[in-house]
Amino acid sequence: MEDLSKYYAIVEEGISMAGVDPALCRTEHNEGQWNLKRGETELWVDLWHVEEENHTYFQVMTPVVSIPEEGKEKFYRELLDLNYQMIGAYFVTYKDGVYIKITKEAETLVADELVILMNRVGYYGEVFEEGFKRKFDAKKLEHAEH
Numbered sequence: 001m002e003d004l005s006k007y008y009a010i011v012e013e014g015i016s017m018a019g020v021d022p023a024l025c026r027t028e029h030n031e032g033q034w035n036l037k038r039g040e041t042e043l044w045v046d047l048w049h050v051e052e053e054n055h056t057y058f059q060v061m062t063p064v065v066s067i068p069e070e071g072k073e074k075f076y077r078e079l080l081d082l083n084y085q086m087i088g089a090y091f092v093t094y095k096d097g098v099y100i101k102i103t104k105e106a107e108t109l110v111a112d113e114l115v116i117l118m119n120r121v122g123y124y125g126e127v128f129e130e131g132f133k134r135k136f137d138a139k140k141l142e143h144a145e146h
C-alpha cells in the first residue's frame with residue numbers, strides 16, 4: 001500500500017488556503033476523503049492509489065441535479081455541449097444524478113492548484129444547477145453519497 005501522507009498534507013494545505021479547517025472536513029469512514037461547501041455547493045475531495053497503475057489520483061466533485069424525467073435527450077445533449085465549453089472539468093452521470101468533477105494525477109498536485117480546482121468545480125456546480133433547474137425543471141441532487 002502506497003504511503004499517501006505527503007498527498008494528504010497537500011490536500012489539507014489547499015483546503016486551509018480556501019479558508020476551511022481540513023480537520024472538520026475529513027470523513028470518518030474513509031481516509032482520503034474530505035467534504036466541504038462552497039456557498040451552498042457541496043464539494044467532495046478524494047485521494048486514492050491504484051495499485052495496478054502505481055498512480056495516485058486526486059478528484060474534486062460536486063453533485064448537481066437529478067436527471068429530469070422529461071426531455072432527457074435534450075438534457076444529455078446540453079451536458080455534452082457544456083462539457084465542450086468547460087475548462088478542465090466535466091459532467092458525469094451516476095445512477096439518477098449529474099455531477100461535475102475534475103480528476104488528475106496527484107503526483108503533480110500543489111496546494112495552490114487544489115484551491116483553483118475546488119473553486120472551479122464549485123462555481124460550475126452553482127451556475128449549472130440553477131440553469132438546469134430553469135431550463136429542464138431539474139431538481140437539486142439531494143442525498144447523494146460520497
